[in-house]
Amino acid sequence: MLKLIESLIRYEIRQNVIKERDYVYVRNQLFNLLRIEPTDQDISYESIGYPSDALDPILDILEEQHILDGSKVARDLFDAKIMNVFAKLPSEIEDLFFNLYKKDSKLATDWYYNYMKALNYIRSERIEKNEFFKTSSIYGDVEITINLSKPEKDPKSILAASKVKSLAYPKCVLCAESEGFAGNPSxxxxxxxxxxxxxxNNEPWYLQYSPYTYYNEHAIVLSKEHRPMKINQKTFENLLELCEQFNHxxxxxxxxxxxxxxxxxSHDHYQGGNYVFPIEKAKTLDSWKKDGITYNLKKWPLSTLVIKSKSKEALIKKAVSILDKWKNYDNADLDIKSYSDxxxxxxxxxxxRIEDGFYTLTLILRDNQTSDEHPLGIFHPHADKWHIKKENIGLIEAMGLAILPARLKxxxxxxxxxxxxxxxxxxxxxxxxxxAQKILNEHQIDKDNVDEILEQAIGEVFVSxxxxxxxxxxxxxxxxxxxxxIKDELI
Known part of the structure; x- marks a missing residue:
């Protein structure tokens, strides 16, 4: 145990999470937390690549000592407590962030992202277990991830969660009140x-990173107020304002x-990051300009319009006009209906995004109707694709990055x-x-091509x-x- 503790402390010093001056304090805190008799002896250590390289065997020892009950949830709750010993106060984090931000916003986000990885809040070693591949389509390449990073609840964890009284604090996992929250089995x-x-835009919001990032620097920006999500003029204003603050x-x-x-x-929030998605590389079906705004109709399976302008105000006004028109648009021939009662x-x-001095908004039209034939959604994965994915198609997948369930592995x-x-x-x-039979009917399969053909087939289902x-x-x-x-009703 002592060697593992020493290895973890030395790792955090190398990552500039703590300084050499903090060594004795941090070690004493860990001794107390882990119920170890204090010592001032020199302890050997190993150079580790992730916090988990030390945390996992420490947790194994705690299970052997019956300090932990062996559940996955208990392990995650306790390793967060260990890592909190190394973490600075929120005010200190913000001071460091904004001192770097004064020089360059990318310097600030780079530091913050790496800091949260070093604290094991972003669980890098788990994220690297995710499977990722690209497949081709008539719309360009799409990207596929099989999400193996977030562990499924084991029976002990499920049982423990069932015994926990439902909490009204924090109201949800995104609430700012979650900062420093100790957690529980649920x-x-x-x-x-x-x-x-x-x-x-004169409102308090918070920036954080996802603990299980799906793409590079997967950021979440959440409102201080716990309020439902709403797409309106304020949404367009806020997204473009965030792009001004973090133009990368x-x-x-x-x-x-x-x-x-x-x-x-239930909680108003956005997602962002330092990543270029497949939708941004999609070809253009039609393009035109009017009143300083460029319109690009994209060749993309979801109905997608990209509008660009040097004028943020003009772009926001047009986006609101398109949203309002779409909210009331009906087309019986295409099963498009704006309201049911x-x-x-x-x-x-x-x-x-801001590109080459232009403000850019990509607007993807969505319709959540259901029918007897498609009870989970007419414009939702249809039943013949549920073997691959049944869940909602959210922002990330609409942009061409599939997040598929771990069962698929x-x-x-x-x-x-x-x-x-x-x-x-x-x-x-x-x-x-x-x-599988469709693949066999269409391909000559052997051990050399089976992986490529199977991946391509999964990608084709995602495109469908x-x-x-x-x-x-x-x-x-x-x-x-x-x-x-677009043309007749909006321009």
């Missing part, structure tokens, strides 16, 4: 979580309606074996039988899911209607 620890307070980042918002929105609609169906998934291993041997699929993979989610389909009728909607 709520992740935020012990070493640190936020950066921002002023966005893209910022976007999930839609604000169920089915087409993200997983947390007083229930709205239409909204927009917006994305903002095991299930696709069975599919691969089936493709090579045609032996019966086990029960847990039978849902993929038609998918995006096509299901598109309101104006990428066919002659759909493209014509989309052009008509």
């Amino acid at each position: 709520r992740d620890s935020r012990d070493q979580h640190r936020l950066i307070e921002l002023n966005v 980042y893209l910022f976007g918002s999930n839609a604000d309606l169920p089915i087409v929105g993200g997983s947390i609609l 007083d229930t709205p169906h239409h909204t927009i998934t917006p994305i903002a 095991t299930e696709m291993a069975f599919v691969k074996s089936y493709l090579l041997t045609q032996k019966q699929l086990p029960d847990e993979a039978l849902k993929h039988k038609d998918f 899911i995006l096509e299901d989610s598109g309101c104006f389909k990428q066919n002659k009728e759909g493209i014509s209607a989309f052009k008509s909607f």
